Amino acid sequence: MLHSLTPAELDALRLSLVIALRSVAFSLPLAVLVGYLLARSRFPGTLALDALVHLPLVLPPVAVGYLLLVGLDSRSAAGSWLQAHFGVELPFTEGGATLATAVMTFPLLVRAIRLALDSVDRGLEAAARTLGAGPLDRFVSITLPLMLPGILAGLLTAFAAGLGQFGAVITFAANVPGVTRTLPLALYTAIQEPGGEAAAMRLAVLSIALGLVGLVLAELLARRVYRLLGR
Amino acid sequence: MLRLSVFKRWQGFKLRAQLEAPTPGVVALFGRSGCGKTTVINIISGLLQPDEGRVELDKVVLTDTRERIRIPAERRRIGYVFQDARLFPHLGVLANLRYGLRRAPRESRAIGLDEVLALLGLEPLLRHRPYQLSGGERQRVALGRALLSQPRLLLLDEPLAALDAARREEVLPYLERLRDSLAIPMVFVSHQLEEVLRLATHVALMEAGEIVASGALSDISLRPELRAIVGSEAVGAVLDGEVTRLDVAGGMADVQLGGGVLHVSLQDARVGARIRVQLLARDIILATEQPRGLSVRNTLQGVILEFADDVGNAVLVKVDIGSGAAVLARVTRRAMQDLALHSGLPVWVLVKAVSARGHAFAAVDRHRPTPDLTT
Numbered sequence: 341m342l343h344s345l346t347p348a349e350l351d352a353l354r355l356s357l358v359i360a361l362r363s364v365a366f367s368l369p370l371a372v373l374v375g376y377l378l379a380r381s382r383f384p385g386t387l388a389l390d391a392l393v394h395l396p397l398v399l400p401p402v403a404v405g406y407l408l409l410v411g412l413d414s415r416s417a418a419g420s421w422l423q424a425h426f427g428v429e430l431p432f433t434e435g436g437a438t439l440a441t442a443v444m445t446f447p448l449l450v451r452a453i454r455l456a457l458d459s460v461d462r463g464l465e466a467a468a469r470t471l472g473a474g475p476l477d478r479f480v481s482i483t484l485p486l487m488l489p490g491i492l493a494g495l496l497t498a499f500a501a502g503l504g505q506f507g508a509v510i511t512f513a514a515n516v517p518g519v520t521r522t523l524p525l526a527l528y529t530a531i532q533e534p535g536g537e538a539a540a541m542r543l544a545v546l547s548i549a550l551g552l553v554g555l556v557l558a559e560l561l562a563r564r565v566y567r568l569l570g571r
Numbered sequence: 572m573l574r575l576s577v578f579k580r581w582q583g584f585k586l587r588a589q590l591e592a593p594t595p596g597v598v599a600l601f602g603r604s605g606c607g608k609t610t611v612i613n614i615i616s617g618l619l620q621p622d623e624g625r626v627e628l629d630k631v632v633l634t635d636t637r638e639r640i641r642i643p644a645e646r647r648r649i650g651y652v653f654q655d656a657r658l659f660p661h662l663g664v665l666a667n668l669r670y671g672l673r674r675a676p677r678e679s680r681a682i683g684l685d686e687v688l689a690l691l692g693l694e695p696l697l698r699h700r701p702y703q704l705s706g707g708e709r710q711r712v713a714l715g716r717a718l719l720s721q722p723r724l725l726l727l728d729e730p731l732a733a734l735d736a737a738r739r740e741e742v743l744p745y746l747e748r749l750r751d752s753l754a755i756p757m758v759f760v761s762h763q764l765e766e767v768l769r770l771a772t773h774v775a776l777m778e779a780g781e782i783v784a785s786g787a788l789s790d791i792s793l794r795p796e797l798r799a800i801v802g803s804e805a806v807g808a809v810l811d812g813e814v815t816r817l818d819v820a821g822g823m824a825d826v827q828l829g830g831g832v833l834h835v836s837l838q839d840a841r842v843g844a845r846i847r848v849q850l851l852a853r854d855i856i857l858a859t860e861q862p863r864g865l866s867v868r869n870t871l872q873g874v875i876l877e878f879a880d881d882v883g884n885a886v887l888v889k890v891d892i893g894s895g896a897a898v899l900a901r902v903t904r905r906a907m908q909d910l911a912l913h914s915g916l917p918v919w920v921l922v923k924a925v926s927a928r929g930h931a932f933a934a935v936d937r938h939r940p941t942p943d944l945t946t
Contacts, residue, residue, distance in 0.1 A: 463657050466618050469644045470651035471720045472674035481670075485661045568661065 345546070349539075351518050352526035353546065359434065359509075359522060360502030363442035364495050367449055372491070375453030396508075397447045405440055405511025412436075412512075436513035437520040441505045445498040452497060456490020457483070489565045496558040503550060523547055573598070573724065573756065577614050577624030577634075586610050586621075586780040592773050594629060594724070594756035599767040599788075602777030602800055608760040611777070612726045615758065616651050617644030628724055648679070650722030650755075654729045656709040658701035664712055665697045671720025679721050682753070687715045690752065691745050706734045707741030714745065718755070727759035731766060746770055764801045768809060768849060776800060792849075793889060793897055795879045803882045807851035808898040814844045830893020831871035835925045848925050852887055855900035856921040859910050869922035873898070875914050878907075888912060890920055 345353070377383070378390055396404050412419045412430045422428045430436040460483055468478045506524040513520040515529060527543040530536035575590040586607045592598040600608040613619035615626055617633065620641060626634040628649075633642050650671070658667050672684065688694050691711045696704060704712065710730050717725060730746070731739045743766070750757065750770060761767055767774060767788070775785035776796050784794050791797065792809035815832065816825040817840065824837040826846050835848060862870065873890040876897060881887045884904045891897050898920060902912070912918075 461657075463653065463655070464659060466644075467651065467653060467657040468659075468670070469618065470616055470647075470649065471671035471716065472645050472648070473670075474643075474645050477674075482659060488661075 345542075348517065349526065349543065349546070352521055352523045352543070353550075355434070355437075355518075355520070356503050356522040356524075356550075359438050359441055360499050360505075362438045363445060363502050364449065364498045366438070367442045367446050367498070368491075368495065371446060371449040371453055371494070375450050375457055378450065379454045379457040393450050394447045396444050401444060401505070401507025402511050404443060405508035405513075408436075408440055408443065408508070408512040412439075431512060432514045432516060432520065434513075434519055437509045437522065440508040440512040441502045444505050444508050445502045448501055449494045449498040452490055452494025453487065456487040456494070459490065460486045489562060492561060492565060493558070496554065496561070500551065500554050500558075503554075504547070523550070572627075572629065573615075573758070574625070574627040575611070575615065577611075577621035577626065579610065579614065579619070579621045579624075581610060581619075584610075584780060588777075588780075588782045590775050590782055590785055592756075592758070592775070592785070595754045596756055596772045597750050597770050598756075598758045598773045598775060599771035600758060600760045600775050600777055600782075601764075601767050601771075602762065604762055606777045607780040608762075608777050609728050610780075611782075612651075612728055612758055612760055615724070616649050616726055617642060617647050618651075631723075648675070648721060648723050650717030650720055650725040652710070652713050652717050652725070652727045652730050654732050656701075656706075656713040658704075658709055658712055658716070660701055662701075663697075664693070664699050664701070664704070667701065667712060668693070668716050668719055671716055675719070675721040681721055682718055684719065687718050690718075690748065691715045705738065705741070707738040710734065710742045711745060714742075714749070718749075718753075722755060725755050725757045727757060729760050729762070731761075731763070743769060762800075764805055768847065788847075789896070793899055795887065798881070804853065805851070806881075806887070806899060806901075807849050807854070808896075809847060809849050810896055810898070811845055811847050814840050814842050814846055817842055828892065829871070829873075829896030833869050833871070833922060833925055850898050850922055850925060852881075852899040852901040854923040854925075855898060856923065857888060857890070857900050857902060857910070857912070858919040858921060859912075859916070861919055862921060865921065867921045867923055869925065871898075871920040871922070873918055873920050875912060875916045875918055877914055878912075890918060892920060 374389065374393060378386060409431055410416065414420055414423055414429060419430070422430065428435065430439055464482055464486070465478050468482045473481060504524055506528065509520065509522065510525055515521050515525050521529065523543060523546065527540055527547070530540040530543060573590065573592045573594055575588060577586070577588055579586040584607065588611050600611055602608055610619065614621050621634060621636060623636050624634065625632065632640050633647055634640060659670065662670070668684065668687070691714060693711060693715050696708055696712065701709065731742055734742065747769060759770065771788050773786065774788050774791040775782045776791060776794070777783065778796070778799065783796050784791060788809050789811060792807065798806050810828045812826040812828040814824050815827045818824065822836055822838055824835050824840050825832050826835045826848060828848070833848065837846065840846060871892045873892040876889045876891050879887045881901055885901050886904055886907050888900045888902055889897050890900060900920065
């Protein structure tokens with residue numbers, strides 16, 4: 341099936357996969373940290389942090405893209421700082437598309453991690469304590485492995501959602517062929533063009549196929565992990 | 572020596588506990604459910620901090636709220652066997668066992684993996700994962716894991732409570748073996764008199780957040796406070812005696828207790844072994860004259876020490892039977908008046924039934940009979 345795709349479609353597929361993958365990879369460590377803070381700590385800013393993290397879920401995606409654009413544009417303080425120190429330019433680039441995707445899928449990841457953390461039996465952590473494991477040691481050797489199924493579920497959900505990001509990506513990173521034109525953006529473009537119905541249908545089918553493969557893989561992986569954990 | 576003096580207000584519940592217990596030895600925290608036993612061992616372990624107080628183990632201060640000393644649980648080297656085992660589900664049995672071992676300071680290694688495997692019969696379980704184990708096996712692995720962390724003290728929170736009677740026998744003999752072959756002090760929580768009788772050398776009675784009495788098991792067994800916990804039918808002296816003569820064919824043994832000798836039905840003992848027996852107060856008859864022509868075989872001589880009120884119109888009479896040992900007898904108030912019982916009166920103590928309740932603890936006695944551990 342892959343060889344019957346046009347180069348432009350292949351590009352869109354590759355971009356979708358790369359951007360979704362990178363976005364979850366970059367947000368994972370931060371999501372674990374934020375999930376841990378939200379689930380376990382009782383500092384005064386928890387509520388504000390919780391609201392901030394979940395904002396992309398309730399805001400129109402275009403608004404998220406617009407806010408990113410305003411905040412990280414090369415004329416803004418943060419944007420010019422990034423450009424001056426790291427030579428990084430985000431708006432209208434693949435990196436920008438990745439960031440927009442990461443921001444949009446971050447709440448999904450945090451929620452999954454938080455749930456995973458809530459499901460870890462604190463008694464096991466206490467047992468590890470009596471066996472001589474300090475806080476970081478306990479987290480790495482007990483808490484994290486027990487959270488693994490939840491983290492994996494969160495990663496797959498975020499990745500799948502990342503494949504379909506549209507509003508925030510097109511607003512912040514625009515619709516540049518081969519750079520930021522992912523599957524949904526290519527689909528949108530095809531619909532806009534006269535006589536593009538056939539191309540649009542092909543892209544829609546491709547999206548469905550991708551989603552199905554992802555779901556099956558997720559289920560297989562989850563079964564394997566649960567067997568490893570002996571449940 | 573384990574010294575403890577703590578106060579804690581917790582979830583609408585007040586705990587005020589003081590305890591001094593010799594180490595090594597096996598201390599039973601004995602009391603009804605919800606009286607604060609687990610809270611006490613959580614404080615000893617460091618998993619829970621007292622509001623006020625001090626915990627000291629073999630001259631090392633673990634907690635002292637006044638001096639702001641608070642050694643974290645992970646650095647106390649106090650092993651903990653939880654009621655629900657708490658094996659790590661993502662690790663196999665071997666990795667569970669090694670968890671504490673790898674984290675113990677190298678120079679303090681007193682017991683190795685092979686020794687623990689042999690002691691607890693864990694060899695056949697090594698390749699299993701925790702969910703494949705029976706309840707009794709889980710507790711044995713948890714016990715091994717705690718031992719391998721090279722603890723200075725082992726805490727056990729009702730390690731048998733979640734097991735049925737048959738499974739208990741999968742664990743109890745191992746606990747007895749541990750007590751007799753290792754010099755690790757233990758504190759265990761129990762609300763089962765049977766476990767206390769089999770394992771403990773020292774007992775702390777708990778009631779409503781307070782330790783109401785503590786001391787050697789033989790002393791505590793004479794305390795009237797015990798009745799509220801075990802019920803009036805189970806009240807009776809627990810005595811540690813020595814086997815002086817064996818009648819193998821008849822399955823009987825002579826056991827020296829205080830100033831006298833009792834004939835006890837006993838399998839597989841040896842002369843010189845220390846045996847723990849329980850004489851229930853309801854099974855003891857007092858006589859002011861030497862009785863004759865009775866079917867009761869066991870008679871001891873003693874002197875009445877004191878009286879305590881019992882349920883209904885009964886009285887518990889404490890009788891000194893020599894060598895610092897004493898027994899309790901239940902008599903009615905009427906009988907007490909008719910016989911003119913008073914303290915200092917010499918009496919004959921007739922024992923209707925004797926039950927051998929496990930083996931008396933003696934750290935140096937390695938020749939005592941061991942239960943059959945092949946399962």
